[in-house]
Amino acid sequence: MKFFSKRELIILTLLFVLSFVPVVGGAIRILEIAGGPSVAPDNPRISNDPFPALLHLLGAIPFCILGAFQFMPSLRRYAPKWHRLNGRIVAFSGIVAAISGLWMTNYYALSIEIQGDLLYVVRMVLGTAMVLFIVRGVAAIRGRKISQHHASMTRAYAIGQGAATQTLMGLIWIALLREEPTGLMRDIMMTSAWVINLTLAEWIIRKTNNLSVSGSVS
Numbered sequence: 001m002k003f004f005s006k007r008e009l010i011i012l013t014l015l016f017v018l019s020f021v022p023v024v025g026g027a028i029r030i031l032e033i034a035g036g037p038s039v040a041p042d043n044p045r046i047s048n049d050p051f052p053a054l055l056h057l058l059g060a061i062p063f064c065i066l067g068a069f070q071f072m073p074s075l076r077r078y079a080p081k082w083h084r085l086n087g088r089i090v091a092f093s094g095i096v097a098a099i100s101g102l103w104m105t106n107y108y109a110l111s112i113e114i115q116g117d118l119l120y121v122v123r124m125v126l127g128t129a130m131v132l133f134i135v136r137g138v139a140a141i142r143g144r145k146i147s148q149h150h151a152s153m154t155r156a157y158a159i160g161q162g163a164a165t166q167t168l169m170g171l172i173w174i175a176l177l178r179e180e181p182t183g184l185m186r187d188i189m190m191t192s193a194w195v196i197n198l199t200l201a202e203w204i205i206r207k208t209n210n211l212s213v214s215g216s217v218s
């Protein structure tokens with residue numbers, strides 16, 4: 001018996017491809033902070049104050065990679081213990097990633113070219129929402145509220161994966177316009193990536209709810 005269905009494997013592959021650049025970029029930065037070679041572009045904020053970035057990346061990488069498996073129905077059905085154990089790691093990692101992200105948003109000396117007022121507010125709101133959705137998702141599953149658990153975790157994951165959609169949009173931007181987005185245009189691009197992810201999350205939540213009402217989902 002194959003563990004994952006073809007559809008699940010496609011979704012996992014898409015999520016891994018989407019996460020590739022921020023996850024690999026983050027791993028390279030972790031190695032650099034740990035004393036390895038400087039391969040990633042210079043980031044003076046991280047050189048001056050590496051600890052929050054280190055926590056951020058140590059939380060964000062497992063959140064994106066291990067988190068993808070949590071959405072696979074086969075894992076929930078055939079390996080519920082694994083889903084529970086992995087879920088605890090993903091929830092903890094997500095909270096660490098979001099809180100350290102909030103800290104950097106607030107305290108790193110980010111110039112207006114990198115983070116204007118719009119991006120500041122959006123990051124503060126969505127970083128906080130990510131923590132609250134994870135906490136609500138964990139509380140929901142303890143109370144056996146399955147659809148609330150699924151909805152909260154899907155929303156938290158969509159916010160976390162904003163980093164991946166932002167990277168993809170940034171790469172498309174550079175390919176088309178031959179320059180990096182800065183200032184307000186960058187804020188708008190970063191915000192749009194989150195809008196796309198959250199819209200997709202709402203669509204998935206509705207679709208799953210409709211399927212469970214019609215009895216097609218266990």
Ligand code: HEM
Nearest residue numbers: 022025026029043045060097101102104105123127160163
């Ligand atoms: C959970 C998924 C996330 C991933 C995979 C991720 C990934 C990354 C990566 C790769 C970096 C760049 C570090 C470097 O320059 O080497 C970064 C920086 C940063 N992230 Fe995240 N991030 C995530 C979530 C968030 C969230 C939710 C927020 C907002 C609250 C956030 C705010 C920041 C900030 C402010 C920086 C520093 C930017 C700078 O100094 O230029 N991140 N993140």
